[in-house]
Amino acid sequence: MRRFVRFVRLALIVTMLLAVAAVAEIAVYSVRSSDGPADAAVVLGAAVFGREPSPVFAERIRHAVDLYKAGKVRRIVMTGGLGGGDRVTEAEAARNWAVREGVPASDIVVENRSTTTFENLENAKPLLRENGLDSILVVSDPPHMRRSMMIAGRLGLNAEPSPTPTTRYVAWDSWLKFAIREAYFAQRCRWTTNC
Template sequence: MAREPEGNRITPPHVPFYKATDLGGYRMRHLRLGKLRLLRPRLLRLFPLLRPRLPRTRAGQRRAVQAVMLGCVLALLPATWLFLAADDRLRTTRDVPRTEVAMVFGAGLRGEEPSPYLAHRLDAAAELYRSGRIEVVLVTGDNSREDYDEPDTMRTYLTERGVPGRRIVSDYAGFDTWDSCVRAKKIFGVDEAVLISQGFHIRRAVALCQEAGVTSYGVPAQGDRKNATWYYGTVRELFAASKAATEALFEPDPRFLGPREPGVARALATTRP
């Protein structure tokens, strides 16, 4: 019987291809896996936390469920505090009480222009000024780099929409909401203000400014589409609520404090055009 040429041999279907062609590599992989299996019990003895242990008794299971529920409640407490603290302080541009100062929080730039969210905040501030409900706009934002200047960009946007420059005061160290609120009180002497921001952020802004000593009303900016950025901001607020609760509890100083500035008082002393 003639032998089949070597080149025409076919690997039997029940033999894995890598076993028929690379026995050496297969043995090496098998040995490495075997060593890892031998090491696992030793690792578990050295690091017992690596071994997941579920409670075996009903009492233990009940305690585990209670612990999970308690963790959920504690996680939601800061968000609940924000909701309750600001619930009766939210208004619209039409029914907000007449207040001398409005605060607009920075929300990022696109090149040399305000981001869409920031533009909507500034539009609301300009509307409040034109309607006579506010007298001065305090723009607070980030100017930590020479090539990034939120307050001056906000000022330019407002002046182009009819707000006189002498009625705009800039805070160049409003790096976050708490810093802006504390600086408004301690640096610029603001006792009462209308806060303007997006709906997902306005409750936190009102709650923190209230804690900083600024009697506040919140006006959510209008015109925002509920896109991916909006939903991201909403989810982010759930985590930011814990930071806000910590700031309200411990009242840390802002990153930069400095001496008092008379900008707001000087702007209020000027007459409307």
């Protein structure tokens, strides 16, 4: 019985250490950033409220628009399909937001069928090829970057991370919840084909 109790304790300690290491990997990777130059910024989709991007999504779009206006990218690829109750797709809401900020519609590519991070990048891939866009900056929130870049690598994209510097996940508790979620999905992505 004593051996069994020791084994259970050891298993719990190892599990906790692995969980902490996974979250630490997300934290370390979240500060890696490139500001180009690249052919395009690919903005990963997020929630839309009615016709407008959520505050989290708006910050992703803002970062891509800033990269565009600074001449770091020549095109922006907006991704994301229609969520339940939305009136427009995530990509369309993002395009409309960027156009209001002065980005010409002709410099925005829209991928509006995806519902997951994997689909965002998978569906963007043929659009990148069709538009002659080889190198990309993947734009999302810092805790989301590790898994996003794992997916980009799996898809063979010539990608660099460009997390938004104005993330809405600034409070410790909201950042930690997002990081724990991303640590779980990153580990799942590492060991399975389901990212």
